[in-house]
Amino acid sequence: MRNILQKIKNAVRSRSIHVSYVDVGSCNGCDIEVLACLAPRYDIEQYGIYVHNNPREADVLLVIGSVTPQWVDKLRDIWEKIPEPKVAVAIGNCPISGCVYNRRGTLTTPPVENYIPIAASVPGCPPRPTEILSAILSVAPLIFKDYEENQK
Amino acid sequence: MRSIIYYVREFLRPEWLKTFFFARTAPLETPSYFKGYPARTEKECTRCLSCMMICPAPGAIAVLRKKDQWGPEIYPGHCIRCGLCVEACPEGVLSSGRILDVTRRDGTAFWSWYHLQVDDSLCMRCGNCCVSCPVNREIDPQLGATGTSSSDEVIMRIEGGRVTILHEEKCTGCKTCEINCPNRAIRVARMVEGVQGEEAEA
Numbered sequence A: 001m002r003n004i005l006q007k008i009k010n011a012v013r014s015r016s017i018h019v020s021y022v023d024v025g026s027c028n029g030c031d032i033e034v035l036a037c038l039a040p041r042y043d044i045e046q047y048g049i050y051v052h053n054n055p056r057e058a059d060v061l062l063v064i065g066s067v068t069p070q071w072v073d074k075l076r077d078i079w080e081k082i083p084e085p086k087v088a089v090a091i092g093n094c095p096i097s098g099c100v101y102n103r104r105g106t107l108t109t110p111p112v113e114n115y116i117p118i119a120a121s122v123p124g125c126p127p128r129p130t131e132i133l134s135a136i137l138s139v140a141p142l143i144f145k146d147y148e149e150n151q152k
Numbered sequence B: 001m002r003s004i005i006y007y008v009r010e011f012l013r014p015e016w017l018k019t020f021f022f023a024r025t026a027p028l029e030t031p032s033y034f035k036g037y038p039a040r041t042e043k044e045c046t047r048c049l050s051c052m053m054i055c056p057a058p059g060a061i062a063v064l065r066k067k068d069q070w071g072p073e074i075y076p077g078h079c080i081r082c083g084l085c086v087e088a089c090p091e092g093v094l095s096s097g098r099i100l101d102v103t104r105r106d107g108t109a110f111w112s113w114y115h116l117q118v119d120d121s122l123c124m125r126c127g128n129c130c131v132s133c134p135v136n137r138e139i140d141p142q143l144g145a146t147g148t149s150s151s152d153e154v155i156m157r158i159e160g161g162r163v164t165i166l167h168e169e170k171c172t173g174c175k176t177c178e179i180n181c182p183n184r185a186i187r188v189a190r191m192v193e194g195v196q197g198e199e200a201e202a
Helices: A002-014 A029-038 A069-081 A129-144 A147-151 B002-011 B014-022 B050-054 B084-088 B099-106 B128-132 B134-139 B176-180
Strands: A017-023 A049-051 A060-064 A087-091 A120-122 B061-066 B069-074 B108-118 B156-159 B162-165 B186-196
Touching: A002 A129, A002 A147, A017 A029, A017 A129, A029 A049, A029 A060, A029 A087, A029 A129, A049 A129, A060 A069, A060 A129, A087 A129, A120 A129, B002 B014, B050 B061, B050 B084, B050 B108, B084 B099, B084 B108, B099 B108, B108 B162, B128 B134, B128 B156, B128 B176, B176 B186
Parallel strands: A017 A049, A017 A060, A060 A087, A087 A120
Antiparallel strands: B061 B069, B108 B186, B156 B162
């Protein structure tokens, strides 16, 4: 019985990934690429991914931008609001290394791994929509499949 | 009535149902002419460091030695895929998208030189820059301790109580003068200009 329930959950979750994105101080280039995923050309919703901005309903958090000091505590709050199972994906160079903001005199504190656990990162400045899509699609099953079974 | 029947029949067609429920945009492949991360070609790296000097992103490229052979290394978390290193390399060691084809077709290249600038309001005419310069020392071993020189071939010398730059083109960009200047009056800047045609071949 439990197995069947788990199988149903797996099937449903693989076709329904809720994504929420947060920009913690970037140049908006990666935001535009995430928005391009929503457009008919790339059409993220045909893969069952729904983008909205309520972390309490999200499974995947897309983190964009090198972290500014004002965002440090707020980013942790957002991460804690997301219900389990959850996963964070770093989009672009900024959350990985700070990219061009990683210089003396800039008010950024990259990388984002210092504040929340990051499961996957998509390098690029900005990354292509196809790369963002494939990253979400490949990391989501790893975390969500058999989640309840793995908890025991 | 006839139109309703027509619509029902139309919507029950297997092809229509198939497209309605299972239509997907074609698998999106990255075209070959998109600029990816620069990849190594089989050409030999001469370690001129042009790629590192032109790179706009901090920490994106480094020229490293692997088993007696030098070669550029790209770091994906830092690289912004602008392709400037591919264009700047005189040997064509890196390739990305169709940058190499386009530069060959158009005959374009980057031409770079070092520009020396002395801020007269900061300079205190000590002559440290002229004395410390390794190129100066090689050209004129008799260079005076105050930076005066009888040779016209030196990069710079003290003339009439101020630094005069004679041969900017001999500068190798080592920045020894910048380090030895007590007032940060002298500045070495690497200038890059895009050139095309006969200039690029020279």
